[in-house]
Amino acid sequence: MATVLDFLKTLPKAELHVHLEGSFTPDVPDAELAAKWDCCDFSSFLESFKWTVSFLKKPEDYGRAAKQLISSLRRQGVTYAEITLSAGVVRWKKLDLEEVYAAVNHESRRATFPVYWIVDCIRQHGGGGAMPVAKFAARHANNGIVGFGIGGDETSTPAEEFRGAVAAAGVPFVPHAGEVSNAENIWEMVRLGARRIGHGIRAVHDPALCAYLKEHDIPLEISLTSNVRTGAVPSLQAHPLRQLFDAGVPIVLGTDDPAIFGTTLIDEYLLAAELGFSRAELEQLAENSLRYGFQRAK
Ligand SMILES: [Zn+2]
DSSP states (O other): OOOHHHHHHHSOEEEEEEETGGGOOOSSOHHHHHHHTOOOSHHHHHHHHHHHHTTOOSHHHHHHHHHHHHHHHHHTTEEEEEEEEOHHHHHHTTOOHHHHHHHHHHHHHTSSSOEEEEEEEEGGGHHHHHHHHHHHHHHTTTTTEEEEEEESOTTSSOGGGGHHHHHHHOSOBOOEESSSSOHHHHHHHHHTTOSSEEEOGGGGGOHHHHHHHHHTTOOEEEOHHHHHHTTSSSOSTTOTHHHHHHTTOOEEEOOBSHHHHTOOHHHHHHHHHHTTOOHHHHHHHHHHHHHTSTTTOO
16 A cells, blocks of 8 residues: 555645745755744744745746746646735835736746636735735736735734725635634635635634535635644644534645745645544545636536
């Protein structure tokens, strides 16, 4: 019988929750990386993310990061990917979003498997900051962008502020929610029409929400290592993955920020195995990942 690792490498699977910026390793000494990426709670993680992004200075840097991530995904047997580009951060850095997107889209078009983009805005920047990102998504809806997201501090701005941007984007809405706060945070995004939820693990405290996600076929994109490293859960063993899965909530595994958290998509499946997921259940998770891709959805 093949080892779990061999089984996972050959298992067709999609990566639907990975941030380009968090997959990139700056060219600095290992000791500096270890110190800068030693995050232990959500605010220190945001600092780690900002530090990493500071090395992406030009569109070519983004292009190189995309190329590296796509080849890493290919080596892991990923057959479909949607990568999140923090368009809100690109704009905040006063870089030209069109140029940055052209650089990364150039790399995804050359990939040997389908690779698409989700552009996300920063929740702290409110509805006003979200609108230009939403319009950008709408303009490139037939040019590789398949989703509009919201990242950052989920407690910072009321969800309703983003209603106009979600409508303007006109592509599937895939916000982060319920990662560190509560189930209501997820309900708010569901009311705005979210098609998938980034993290969403606080749903475990709300059986009615779990039933709703199941009934309406809205998956949670779960990143085990990320949730442990940001302190969203106290330990791997305390993670609600099993409870959510057993409640029938559709689940897709993702890495979130593989460089910062020191993980890979295969590692995430191995952690699910550590939590008692059988090979059949791991296969189910992989099937889900392919099924919920926006270009794969039936
Ligand atoms: Zn994320």
